[in-house]
Amino acid sequence: MPATTPAPPAIPQVEREKIYQWIIELASPDTRENALLELRLICTWPGVLGEEKGEICEFFFGLSKVQVKREKSSQTWHPCCGILLGQCCPSSRNSQFYPYINPPALTAHQSNRVCNALALLQCVASHPETRSAFLQAHIPLFLYPFLHTVSKTRPFEYLRLTSLGVIGALVKTDEQEVINFLLTTEIIPLCLRIMESGSELSKTILLQAGTCEEAIIGLSKPQADRSGNIYSSKNTLDETGLSYICQTYERFSHVAMILGKMVLALAKEPSARLLKHVVRCYLRLSDNQRARGALRQCLPDQLKDTTFANVLKDDNSTKRWLAQLIKNLSEAPIQDQPGIPHPPQ
Numbered sequence: 001m002p003a004t005t006p007a008p009p010a011i012p013q014v015e016r017e018k019i020y021q022w023i024i025e026l027a028s029p030d031t032r033e034n035a036l037l038e039l040r041l042i043c044t045w046p047g048v049l050g051e052e053k054g055e056i057c058e059f060f061f062g063l064s065k066v067q068v069k070r071e072k073s074s075q076t077w078h079p080c081c082g083i084l085l086g087q088c089c090p091s092s093r094n095s096q097f098y099p100y101i102n103p104p105a106l107t108a109h110q111s112n113r114v115c116n117a118l119a120l121l122q123c124v125a126s127h128p129e130t131r132s133a134f135l136q137a138h139i140p141l142f143l144y145p146f147l148h149t150v151s152k153t154r155p156f157e158y159l160r161l162t163s164l165g166v167i168g169a170l171v172k173t174d175e176q177e178v179i180n181f182l183l184t185t186e187i188i189p190l191c192l193r194i195m196e197s198g199s200e201l202s203k204t205i206l207l208q209a210g211t212c213e214e215a216i217i218g219l220s221k222p223q224a225d226r227s228g229n230i231y232s233s234k235n236t237l238d239e240t241g242l243s244y245i246c247q248t249y250e251r252f253s254h255v256a257m258i259l260g261k262m263v264l265a266l267a268k269e270p271s272a273r274l275l276k277h278v279v280r281c282y283l284r285l286s287d288n289q290r291a292r293g294a295l296r297q298c299l300p301d302q303l304k305d306t307t308f309a310n311v312l313k314d315d316n317s318t319k320r321w322l323a324q325l326i327k328n329l330s331e332a333p334i335q336d337q338p339g340i341p342h343p344p345q
Contacts, residue, residue, distance in 0.1 A: 036116040043123050104151035111155035115162040126169035135181050140167060147190045160202060183244050192258045203274055246288045256298050263300040270311045276318045283321050286328040296329050
């Protein structure tokens, strides 16, 4: 009989009482820092992932609603979220960290404190009861200044990665409201800039978490049919972002340029993990007939020759995706199929 994985332990009553107390302590500057740390730890409870983590969030924000009703708070949003925004948003009048963003002087302690607040905001973004209000309040926009930072010191790198985690929590829901929101903000150029100049960890997390083009263009895990052909499982939602990217020459060329630069960099300093995600991006772009013609002209030679043969020798899935990409681009173009419009001369 196969061994069964034990279910994660439920949060004991004593811990629930502690959570309630920590939420209350968020309101006091004297106890807020410790409360943020403890609440972040409880949201990353060992073995508590997925639905179980969602239950913690539901309990957390259920208590917050009780606080609003009991104390007749005048705040229109959950009071704990207002406090979190005051802690981590550079544009907040209550933020203690804005002067340290530019010029960059953020310490590790300050970064950790902001990231503890961001981790709780990530719970808000991922939970179905609070996600829509999170978007309607345009809270992700408050995090963009963190993504604009360019300092490569550890406190700023940690800050960017945690901020991306909040955006990634939104994207993973695969909801039209989320995609539409992101397409109307500057998240795409921000993520592209990080992909171009960020560390390998930043680039990999961007792609793995689905917080940049890989998510915006609706990339889902490629699958194989019974004959072994690779395809991307797509739906109407996926096409929204892909069509957006391929709608104008400027958008497509920006994405293609960054991906091309990443391929050139990977040819010099190979990373199988990062290459896998780059190939998936190209494969998803090739699903768009308008993009195929452009990709035939701009796909890096390194993806068509044996440059990455050693890197991919043990990675059968990426080799299949790359083979499918080449196959897509080798197919005869559809007659009278318009390409991506070029800018007027």
